[in-house]
Amino acid sequence: MVSPMVTVVSHPLIQHKLSLMRDTGTGVKEFRELAAEISMLLAYEAMRDLELAPQTLTTPLETGEFPMLTGKKLALVAILRAGLIMTDAIVALVPAAKVGHLGMYRDPQTLKPVAYYNKLPADIAERRVFLTDPMLATGGSASAAIDSLKEAGAQSIKLMCILSAPEGIAVIERDHPDVEIVTAAIDSHLNDHGYIVPGLGDAGDRIYGTK
Ligand SMILES: O=P(O)(O)OC[C@H]1O[C@H](OP(=O)(O)OP(=O)(O)O)[C@H](O)[C@@H]1O
Ligand SMILES: O=c1cc[nH]c(=O)[nH]1
Numbered sequence: 001m002v003s004p005m006v007t008v009v010s011h012p013l014i015q016h017k018l019s020l021m022r023d024t025g026t027g028v029k030e031f032r033e034l035a036a037e038i039s040m041l042l043a044y045e046a047m048r049d050l051e052l053a054p055q056t057l058t059t060p061l062e063t064g065e066f067p068m069l070t071g072k073k074l075a076l077v078a079i080l081r082a083g084l085i086m087t088d089a090i091v092a093l094v095p096a097a098k099v100g101h102l103g104m105y106r107d108p109q110t111l112k113p114v115a116y117y118n119k120l121p122a123d124i125a126e127r128r129v130f131l132t133d134p135m136l137a138t139g140g141s142a143s144a145a146i147d148s149l150k151e152a153g154a155q156s157i158k159l160m161c162i163l164s165a166p167e168g169i170a171v172i173e174r175d176h177p178d179v180e181i182v183t184a185a186i187d188s189h190l191n192d193h194g195y196i197v198p199g200l201g202d203a204g205d206r207i208y209g210t211k
């Protein structure tokens with residue numbers, strides 16, 4: 001059973017687009033577009049609990065109270081490289097959000113994350129953080145990224161991934177039980193090289209055409 005901290009967004013539009021992303025026949029341009037579209041649809045679900053408050057506005061017909069976003073401001077944080085495609089898409093929905101970057105690559109031998117860059121909004125402690133990475137495989141990269149966010153003071157963190165492995169979800173639940181995960185699908189398992197099966201391959205390479 002999927003834990004209550006994990007939301008799988010099984011909307012048909014997302015599932016269709018994800019299947020296209022998996023296909024080896026999908027080229028760089030379409031892969032990027034699909035990743036961006038799925039990211040926006042995932043954000044719709046991940047941001048379902050944003051607070052609203054009534055605000056007095058005047059339409060061309062009358063003055064009234066209408067719901068507007070309120071409460072904590074937002075931060076979108078990308079795990080580089082691949083997470084960038086997600087924050088770039090989501091920021092169109094929430095243009096006032098600040099954007100942070102955590103550079104991290106997974107060592108192909110050890111499968112451990114190597115951090116190489118950290119630039120976060122100075123007021124991240126006061127913001128709701130949406131951390132993005134298309135792939136949650138062993139969970140090492142996301143767990144280390146959440147460590148960095150917490151060290152910087154972040155208190156409210158949701159992890160948004162396009163595709164997750166059960167192994168990665170278990171690591172986040174163990175290391176960061178307070179962090180909700182929003183994902184489009186949970187695949188079967190990891191192979192011996194730490195790749196998600198059936199998966200979609202190396203997300204960064206497919207987004208940036210580096211292989
Ligand atoms: O859950 P994990 O086992 O840590 O693996 C997932 C990580 O691997 C990929 O990044 P990669 O290391 O390929 O870097 P890139 O985005 O620069 O391609 C992916 O975007 C995640 O960050
Ligand atoms: O399947 C995987 C695992 C890690 N990183 C990826 O991009 N894909």
Ligand SMILES: [Mg+2]
Nearest residue numbers: 202203204205
């Ligand atoms: Mg990669």
